[in-house]
Amino acid sequence: MIVVRNILLIFLGAVLVLCLLGWVGLQVQPRAFPDFPEETPELKTIALPEGLPAPVERFYKTVYGVEIPVIETVIIRGRGTMKPFLNIPIPARFVFVHNAGRDYRHYFEVTLFGIPLMKVNEGYLDGQSFFESPMATFRNEPNANQGANLALWAEGVWFPSLWVTDPRVHWEPVDEYTALLHVPYEDGGENFVVRFNPRTGLIDLMEAMRYRETGDGREKILWITISGDGGDDAVMWLDQGKPWAHFNLEQVVYNTDVSKMIQPTGGIGFSQTAPEGGGKEPVQSKRDFIQIISTGLRDMESSAENSSDGSTQDG
Numbered sequence: 001m002i003v004v005r006n007i008l009l010i011f012l013g014a015v016l017v018l019c020l021l022g023w024v025g026l027q028v029q030p031r032a033f034p035d036f037p038e039e040t041p042e043l044k045t046i047a048l049p050e051g052l053p054a055p056v057e058r059f060y061k062t063v064y065g066v067e068i069p070v071i072e073t074v075i076i077r078g079r080g081t082m083k084p085f086l087n088i089p090i091p092a093r094f095v096f097v098h099n100a101g102r103d104y105r106h107y108f109e110v111t112l113f114g115i116p117l118m119k120v121n122e123g124y125l126d127g128q129s130f131f132e133s134p135m136a137t138f139r140n141e142p143n144a145n146q147g148a149n150l151a152l153w154a155e156g157v158w159f160p161s162l163w164v165t166d167p168r169v170h171w172e173p174v175d176e177y178t179a180l181l182h183v184p185y186e187d188g189g190e191n192f193v194v195r196f197n198p199r200t201g202l203i204d205l206m207e208a209m210r211y212r213e214t215g216d217g218r219e220k221i222l223w224i225t226i227s228g229d230g231g232d233d234a235v236m237w238l239d240q241g242k243p244w245a246h247f248n249l250e251q252v253v254y255n256t257d258v259s260k261m262i263q264p265t266g267g268i269g270f271s272q273t274a275p276e277g278g279g280k281e282p283v284q285s286k287r288d289f290i291q292i293i294s295t296g297l298r299d300m301e302s303s304a305e306n307s308s309d310g311s312t313q314d315g
Helices: 002-027 054-063 142-158 286-314
Strands: 045-047 067-069 073-082 090-099 103-112 115-125 128-132 137-139 170-175 178-185 188-196 203-211 220-226 233-237 243-254
Touching: 002 103, 054 178, 054 188, 090 142, 103 142, 115 142, 128 142, 142 178, 142 188, 142 203, 142 220
Parallel strands: none
Antiparallel strands: 045 067, 073 090, 073 243, 090 103, 103 115, 115 128, 128 137, 170 178, 178 188, 188 203, 203 220, 220 233, 233 243
8 A cells, every 4th residue: 555655656756846847838929030130111002991880990090190101021920829629828929921811821939838739820811811830730621711811900900000001901980999890701791890999999809700620511600809908818718718810010011012922831921030029129918009000190291392392392
């Protein structure tokens, strides 16, 4: 009996040590991917369209003013947490690449002690989804296509000018703080319920019915994206009750060439010799993000005015 007890104690001790090591490993954040070397060029703008629902117009005037940038491609780098199994939040780093309103690619690395534990490569190209991970691999699966198309448009929350510059998209009023966002999908369309914050005018939630599982006979589940103040954006399924992923943006670059980077087999586009997490500060909150956009647009307007003044004087 003593021998059995000692063996049991050793076993329980080993399990406790492993659990403790695992917990410690989950507290270690991965190093950021290196900064993308290219910077956003000068952005073209259009006037804010008329006839938008009241909360939508307020949102765009808060974010951009009355001049809306035309964004064609986006590269987003950041870190966060994901729950790929056992509902355990695991640190992750990610790169999102968008051909705005057309295609996207996601690359994730889930880490333990800052070391990649699992890599996920997924996306949506030419109306077809792809997903590659140690757990599963599939391409052009109908349910995944529907979900990927919703992700394509939902991630426009990080470059929301897309929702008024793309002619295939339109808004429909609901009430003082809610509107419907209609987006294209195959031969028809999908829609989001978009809920705006009464105090800030910014987006709080976006909701849509989405397939979670692949295969026949599956039902759609309410999928919710959460725009958190403080830089913590998240996604969740209604039946789970809590977010399964959190995203913190650390670099956003617009209108650069993503033709290779967006391909399933393309590199993630960062210089492998660059120091990781190079000097740019993380985007800490929606207000910081809005400030970056607004400052950039004001600088562009000031530059244009100075150029115009200079040409008049030279003449």
